[in-house]
Amino acid sequence: MVKEKLKPAGKSEEVASGEKELTLFNDEVNTFEYVIDTLIEVCGHDAFQAEQCALIAHFNGRCGIKTGPFDSLKPLCDEMLNRDLTVSIS
Numbered sequence: 001m002v003k004e005k006l007k008p009a010g011k012s013e014e015v016a017s018g019e020k021e022l023t024l025f026n027d028e029v030n031t032f033e034y035v036i037d038t039l040i041e042v043c044g045h046d047a048f049q050a051e052q053c054a055l056i057a058h059f060n061g062r063c064g065i066k067t068g069p070f071d072s073l074k075p076l077c078d079e080m081l082n083r084d085l086t087v088s089i090s
Helices: 032-043 047-060 070-082
Strands: 020-025 062-068 086-089
Touching: 020 032, 020 047, 020 070, 032 047, 032 062, 032 070, 047 062, 062 070, 070 086
Parallel strands: none
Antiparallel strands: 020 062, 020 086
């Protein structure tokens, strides 16, 4: 019997290759519409993707909204923080 080797949970190939992830956290302050509009304006999401990210963050407490090099995610993170959303890069 051959056993499969599983990857550790939460580690994707993108993260392993040095890419970072911008994560949106749920809050009890901002409306869904505000979060969706911000994701569209700042991250370039389409309306469906932005809505799905907002719902995932609401129900799971967080949602990875963008991956890429730190230098490209930092301005997005800063703008979202300026708009009072709770985000981080990891």
